[in-house]
Amino acid sequence: MLPLVAWGNANTAKMKTMEPVSKTKNNTGRPAKAVKKETRITIRFSKSEYFIVKEKALKAGLKTAEYIRQAAIYATIKTRLTDEEKQMVKALVGMANNLNQIAKACHRENVLHAMYYFQSDIKLLDDILKKFKNDK
Numbered sequence: 001m002l003p004l005v006a007w008g009n010a011n012t013a014k015m016k017t018m019e020p021v022s023k024t025k026n027n028t029g030r031p032a033k034a035v036k037k038e039t040r041i042t043i044r045f046s047k048s049e050y051f052i053v054k055e056k057a058l059k060a061g062l063k064t065a066e067y068i069r070q071a072a073i074y075a076t077i078k079t080r081l082t083d084e085e086k087q088m089v090k091a092l093v094g095m096a097n098n099l100n101q102i103a104k105a106c107h108r109e110n111v112l113h114a115m116y117y118f119q120s121d122i123k124l125l126d127d128i129l130k131k132f133k134n135d136k
Helices: 047-060 064-074 083-108 112-135
Strands: none
């Protein structure tokens, strides 16, 4: 406790002491969020890109920041083909083209049985290429 200056005149001086005041803090304002977002990432958009993102967020019923956050976390990005995969695709495309030319030649020469055989192979190669394309 701290002493205070005496009150009154010199004859009737009484010393009073100061007591600390304890106030309780009022819980006012916005409540604390359960998950605090602490890290900030800055991203730049052109005006047209920003408009597209903003429209997509509006259609999704989200704020722009929340839309970008969810897209960054949950969207799947297709990886590029490796050099080996690119060579495999080129080889498959070349094989499909060769088979297609053989089938056309068989059709011209009226070799019906060979034509059906090659067309089934062409369909199989096309299915493989489509599946490969959809996977990547």
